[in-house]
Amino acid sequence: xxxxxxxxxxxxxxxxxxxxxxxxxxxxxxxxxxxxxxxxxxxxxxxxxxxxxxxxxxxxxxxxxxxxxxxxxxxxxxxxxxxxxxxxxxxxxxxxxxxxxxxxxxxxxxxxxxxxxxxxxxxxxxxxxx
Numbered sequence: 321x322x323x324x325x326x327x328x329x330x331x332x333x334x335x336x337x338x339x340x341x342x343x344x345x346x347x348x349x350x351x352x353x354x355x356x357x358x359x360x361x362x363x364x365x366x367x368x369x370x371x372x373x374x375x376x377x378x379x380x381x382x383x384x385x386x387x388x389x390x391x392x393x394x395x396x397x398x399x400x401x402x403x404x405x406x407x408x409x410x411x412x413x414x415x416x417x418x419x420x421x422x423x424x425x426x427x428x429x430x431x432x433x434x435x436x437x438x439x440x441x442x443x444x445x446x447x448x449x450x
Contacts, residue, residue, distance in 0.1 A: 321408065323392055327385045329431035330423060332392050332415045334408040348372060350412060357413045358429040364436050384422040391418070 355365040416429035
């Protein structure tokens with residue numbers, strides 16, 4: 321299996337390790353399912369997936385992200401050991417609900433929603449042109 325993690329939000333997708341040719345399609349399919357499971361709107365999901373039609377994979381050197389990824393791999397292995405019938409989609413969703421130190425013990429799913437679909441600013445004063 322492959323664990324892919326966003327460096328900013330730490331949202332992680334777990335996909336099976338298969339042939340390279342189908343990697344991108346499997347990643348996008350799993351990411352779409354994860355976005356829906358964390359309640360990202362269909363409009364925002366489509367926009368994000370459109371942006372990811374071209375992806376660049378790089379080696380991660382960010383220690384905080386690497387530490388979180390190591391924690392996630394541990395959780396994936398534990399989940400599979402405890403329940404052989406667990407789906408990778410369910411495991412990805414579960415990872416999005418793990419508090420992470422680099423997010424000040426916030427959750428990856430909340431970080432994604434905060435960035436992509438932030439709550440309205442209450443009490444914000446706006447200018448009016450009269």
